[in-house]
Amino acid sequence: MLVHVSLKSERRLGAYRERAPEIAIDPRRVNLIRKRAPEPVRFFGRLQYLGLPWPARRGAWNQRAQPLQAYATFRKVAQVIDADLDYRRTPVFAETLQCLSRKGRGFIGPGRRRPVTSEEALVQHYERLCHLIESMRQHGFDTRKARPMTLAIGRRGQFIKDRHEHHRMSVAHLLGLRQVPFSVLTIHSEWVKREFGTVRVSTETLAERLSARFNAPVTVPETIAPDANPAP
Structure with a gap:
C-alpha cells in the first residue's frame, strides 16, 4: 500500500500512525532526538513531503537531531x-x-x-x-495504556526519536527497558532510495527490510479503516 501526502501533511501525519510499521527495539539504540524547528522552517518543512509517498521525507530535517542525553x-x-x-x-x-x-x-x-x-x-x-x-x-512499556512511540530513520539509517513522548522515551532509556515499540513515522527519502532504488515502496516490503536491516521484529497494523487516508 502506497500513501501520498499533501502540503498540509505535517498536521495529518498522526492519521498515518495507524498504518505505520512498528519496530520493537532496545530504546538505548535510539540516541538522537529531533529538535523542534523554528516556525519559518516548520512552515516550509511541509514541502519536504510534497509529492513523496509516505513515510519518505526529503531535506535536512535529520540534521536537527541532538544527543538524547543532552536534551532537557x-x-x-x-x-x-x-x-x-x-x-x-x-x-x-x-x-x-x-x-x-x-x-x-x-x-x-x-x-x-x-x-x-x-x-x-x-x-x-x-x-x-x-x-x-x-x-x-x-x-515496562504497557501497550494497553500507551501507543508505540514515534521514530524516524535518518539519511544514514540512524534512529531518531521524533515528535512527542519525550518523557516516556527518557524513562524507558534510563530504566534500561530491553524492548519497547516504536511507530516508524518518517524515513529520509535518500535512505529509502538507497535501500530500494525508489521511494515508492509498500508498507509490507518496507517492514521486511526494516526487520532485516535492524535485526528487530517489525509488524504492520492489520486493520486500516477505508477512510483513514485523508484527501490531499
Missing part, C-alpha cells in the same frame, strides 16, 4: 530517578520554582515551552512524571 527532558527525568522520585530535591525543580516565584511563571518543556503559572501545576507535572516512572519500572 532527559536530564530532568534523570534527576528525578537519581533522587528516588523525591523531585523536590532536584536542581531542575528548584530552578523552575525559583523562576515561578520571580517571574510568575516557569517552564516544564525544553526551549521555554509548556509554561506553568502556579506551584500546584508544577507539582502536578512532577507527580505525573513520578507515576510514569513507577509504572514503567513495575510493568
Whole structure:
C-alpha cells in the first residue's frame, strides 16, 4: 500500500500512525532526538513531503537531531530517578520554582515551552512524571495504556526519536527497558532510495527490510479503516 501526502501533511501525519510499521527495539539504540524547528522552517518543512509517498521525507530535517542525553527532558527525568522520585530535591525543580516565584511563571518543556503559572501545576507535572516512572519500572512499556512511540530513520539509517513522548522515551532509556515499540513515522527519502532504488515502496516490503536491516521484529497494523487516508 502506497500513501501520498499533501502540503498540509505535517498536521495529518498522526492519521498515518495507524498504518505505520512498528519496530520493537532496545530504546538505548535510539540516541538522537529531533529538535523542534523554528516556525519559518516548520512552515516550509511541509514541502519536504510534497509529492513523496509516505513515510519518505526529503531535506535536512535529520540534521536537527541532538544527543538524547543532552536534551532537557532527559536530564530532568534523570534527576528525578537519581533522587528516588523525591523531585523536590532536584536542581531542575528548584530552578523552575525559583523562576515561578520571580517571574510568575516557569517552564516544564525544553526551549521555554509548556509554561506553568502556579506551584500546584508544577507539582502536578512532577507527580505525573513520578507515576510514569513507577509504572514503567513495575510493568515496562504497557501497550494497553500507551501507543508505540514515534521514530524516524535518518539519511544514514540512524534512529531518531521524533515528535512527542519525550518523557516516556527518557524513562524507558534510563530504566534500561530491553524492548519497547516504536511507530516508524518518517524515513529520509535518500535512505529509502538507497535501500530500494525508489521511494515508492509498500508498507509490507518496507517492514521486511526494516526487520532485516535492524535485526528487530517489525509488524504492520492489520486493520486500516477505508477512510483513514485523508484527501490531499
